[in-house]
Amino acid sequence: MRTLQQLTRPNIWNLAPYSSARNEYSGHAAHVFLDANENPYNEPYNRYPDPLQLELKERLSSIKGVPANNIFLGNGSDEAIDLVYRCFCEPAKDNVVAIAPTYGMYEVCADINNVEYRPVPLRDDFTLDADKLLAACDANTKAIWLCSPNNPTGNSLADSEIGKILKAFDGIVVIDEAYIDFASQPSLSSIVTSPRDIAATPIILQTMSKAWGSAAIRLGMAFASEEVIGLFNKVKYPYNVNQLTQQQAIQRLNDSYTVENWIKLLNQERERMIEAFQLLPICKKVYPTDANFILVKVVDAQKIYDYLVEKGIIVRNRTRITLCQDCLRITIGTRDENKELLAALRTF
Ligand SMILES: *Cc1c(COP(=O)(O)O)cnc(C)c1O
Numbered sequence: 001m002r003t004l005q006q007l008t009r010p011n012i013w014n015l016a017p018y019s020s021a022r023n024e025y026s027g028h029a030a031h032v033f034l035d036a037n038e039n040p041y042n043e044p045y046n047r048y049p050d051p052l053q054l055e056l057k058e059r060l061s062s063i064k065g066v067p068a069n070n071i072f073l074g075n076g077s078d079e080a081i082d083l084v085y086r087c088f089c090e091p092a093k094d095n096v097v098a099i100a101p102t103y104g105m106y107e108v109c110a111d112i113n114n115v116e117y118r119p120v121p122l123r124d125d126f127t128l129d130a131d132k133l134l135a136a137c138d139a140n141t142k143a144i145w146l147c148s149p150n151n152p153t154g155n156s157l158a159d160s161e162i163g164k165i166l167k168a169f170d171g172i173v174v175i176d177e178a179y180i181d182f183a184s185q186p187s188l189s190s191i192v193t194s195p196r197d198i199a200a201t202p203i204i205l206q207t208m209s210k211a212w213g214s215a216a217i218r219l220g221m222a223f224a225s226e227e228v229i230g231l232f233n234k235v236k237y238p239y240n241v242n243q244l245t246q247q248q249a250i251q252r253l254n255d256s257y258t259v260e261n262w263i264k265l266l267n268q269e270r271e272r273m274i275e276a277f278q279l280l281p282i283c284k285k286v287y288p289t290d291a292n293f294i295l296v297k298v299v300d301a302q303k304i305y306d307y308l309v310e311k312g313i314i315v316r317n318r319t320r321i322t323l324c325q326d327c328l329r330i331t332i333g334t335r336d337e338n339k340e341l342l343a344a345l346r347t348f
Pocket of ligand 1: 220
């Protein structure tokens with residue numbers, strides 16, 4: 001079985017990270033800060049933010065049930081996705097395996113980092129075939145990308161199949177849970193602190209961009225072992241999460257009651273939309289979903305997409321994606337937005 005050191009690029013394992021003024025000073029109460037070449041004027045924006053976002057991590061820790069030391073925060077989940085490549089995958093040598101279809105950033109980041117990307121199709125009903133993914137791995141496979149609930153299909157992957165991969169694969173297994181707050185099944189986040197009987201090094205991704213209604217502030221989370229978090233912290237930009245984002249995230253987290261209500265409302269609206277779509281003549285199939293969107297197979301995705309654009313309504317055309325021919329991905333909006341979409345489709 002490969003150790004974390006063997007999974008890590010040697011230059012990253014041996015990296016001496018940049019040490020910022022804020023890193024070097026911690027502890028003793030101080031009131032004169034002449035260490036970081038900041039301007040003493042223009043409070044509160046003149047000071048560098050906390051590079052490790054400790055206050056925000058403590059809040060997240062109590063909400064997510066993951067210790068603060070097992071949390072990495074980034075400029076969206078996209079930063080954590082990129083860090084997986086930069087920390088573990090040697091360009092032009094290592095490869096990663098991923099389910100298909102799934103979130104496009106895993107492949108884009110592989111291309112940017114010159115890492116071979118091996119997509120493995122889900123079954124026709126979008127369920128996960130663990131054995132097929134494992135068969136695509138070789139000695140240079142450093143990571144496997146899973147996404148549950150999956151984008152753009154909407155379904156959750158079966159715990160039993162994910163478990164098979166965690167048990168058999170001695171590399172990084174990323175489970176992207178961007179939509180977990182809309183799902184009925186719980187997060188797998190506890191496996192990062194109590195990994196029972198598994199060969200894999202798990203990394204769970206979550207985000208404030210979806211259920212938490214904060215896509216604009218760019219805050220993504222990775223939950224992993226303290227060792228993996230340590231590698232991410234070494235490689236990230238020193239001040240990767242700005243002060244405004246940290247403050248706004250704390251405010252949002254302090255009002256989780258509102259978020260619970262949004263989730264309830266959107267999930268109700270989702271059920272309404274599924275029923276309405278099943279009655280639409282243009283709709284051939286609505287796929288089961290655990291996310292805040294539905295994937296629907298229609299008679300002619302391109303034509304309907306163009307028609308909706310004419311009416312000022314934008315959905316996502318997924319017709320050219322693996323297994324998604326003539327499929328549109330439709331985000332659940334407000335009741336009025338959803339009504340407008342349905343009205344437009346009834347007169348197509
Ligand atoms: C929307 C989405 C994200 C969110 O990315 P951010 O960079 O945090 O906004 C991550 N993963 C998946 C699968 C998504 O659909």
